[in-house]
Amino acid sequence: MGFLHTTGMEITLSKVSKRYKFEWIFKSIDYSFQAGRSYAILGPNGSGKSTLLKILSGHLTPSKGDIKFRHQQSELAPDLVYRQVSYAAPNYELIEENSLKEAMAFPHKIRPFAEGLSPAALIELMNLKKARNKEIRFFSSGMKQRLKLALAICSDSPLLLLDEPTTNLDEQGMQWYLDLIQQFRADRLLIVASNMKVDYGFCDEQLRILDYK
Numbered sequence: 001m002g003f004l005h006t007t008g009m010e011i012t013l014s015k016v017s018k019r020y021k022f023e024w025i026f027k028s029i030d031y032s033f034q035a036g037r038s039y040a041i042l043g044p045n046g047s048g049k050s051t052l053l054k055i056l057s058g059h060l061t062p063s064k065g066d067i068k069f070r071h072q073q074s075e076l077a078p079d080l081v082y083r084q085v086s087y088a089a090p091n092y093e094l095i096e097e098n099s100l101k102e103a104m105a106f107p108h109k110i111r112p113f114a115e116g117l118s119p120a121a122l123i124e125l126m127n128l129k130k131a132r133n134k135e136i137r138f139f140s141s142g143m144k145q146r147l148k149l150a151l152a153i154c155s156d157s158p159l160l161l162l163d164e165p166t167t168n169l170d171e172q173g174m175q176w177y178l179d180l181i182q183q184f185r186a187d188r189l190l191i192v193a194s195n196m197k198v199d200y201g202f203c204d205e206q207l208r209i210l211d212y213k
Contacts (some may be wrong), residue, residue: 008034008035008036008158008187008189009035009069009070009071009084009188009189010032010033010034010035010069010070010071010189011032011033011067011068011069011070011189012031012032012033012067012068012070013029013030013031013032013065013066013067014030014065014066014067014068015028015030015064015066016028016029016030016055016062016064016065016066016067017029017062017063017064018052018055018060018062018063019063019064024213025048025051026048026051026052026209026212026213027212027213028065028212029052029065029207029212031207033056033189033191035158035187035188035189036186036187036188036189037189037190037204037205038185038191038192038202038203038204038205039189039190039191039192039203039204039205039206039207040191040192040193040194040199040200040203040205040206040207041191041193041206041207042194042195042200042206042207042208042209043195043208043209044195044210045195047210048209049163049193049194050089050193052193052209053087053089053161053163053191053193055067056161056191057082057085057087057159058078058079058080058082058085059082061078069081071158081159084158084159085159085160085161086111086152086153086155086157086159086160086161087152087163088148088149088151088152088153088161088162088163088165089148089162089163089164090145090163090164090167092148094136094147094148096135096136096137097135097136097137098135098136099132099133099134099135100123100128100131100132100133100134100136100139100147101119101123101133103136103147103151104120104122111155111156111157112155112156113155113156114154114155114156115156122150122154125150125180126146126150127146127176128147131143141168142169142173144168145165145166145167145169145173146169146173146176149162149177149180150180153180153181154180154184157188158187158188158189159188159189160185160189160190160191161191161193162190162191162192162193162199163192163193163194164193164199165192165194165199166194166196166198166199174198178198178202181202182202190203
């Protein structure tokens with residue numbers, strides 16, 4: 001199975017701050033995220049990790065400061081970042097009436113999976129072949145998390161954002177996640193938000209939210 005062949009994605013934050021009502025979630029983040037490297041966003045629950053991920057995905061705008069996205073050496077408008085990002089988070093909603101086989105078809109039409117990886121091969125990679133015709137509403141929480149992670153990690157996208165990726169995974173599932181990351185991380189910008197070391201132990205750099213309070 002081949003690795004991803006993606007072009008570089010870079011994100012630069014300049015004095016980025018986010019406020020909800022009268023409360024500052026974080027202030028004055030200066031940071032640069034480079035293609036081909038992996039980053040951990042660390043902090044306790046409620047510290048703003050998920051909020052920062054949403055800013056990095058282009059879904060939220062900073063209250064103050066500036067964020068620049070570059071793709072293929074050209075500046076990319078924030079409202080176009082969604083075309084280049086794959087995202088997995090505990091609150092990401094799956095269409096529960098779909099079977100697993102149906103759930104594979106729709107994302108594959110929007111963005112192809114990694115080179116040489118078909119929907120059937122991805123189902124096998126998730127170790128869910130016996131559940132391919134089962135509706136997702138009957139999946140365990142661990143099976144649903146495998147599906148969310150596989151759809152994000154195995155897509156052909158230059159920017160991969162993962163929020164608390166091992167949520168609901170048992171020990172075997174955690175190892176499966178780490179193996180999947182190792183196989184499909186090449187050449188991408190990978191950012192993991194978590195306070196669990198198993199989620200981010202492989203990352204090259206760490207950004208601590210509490211340093212920006």
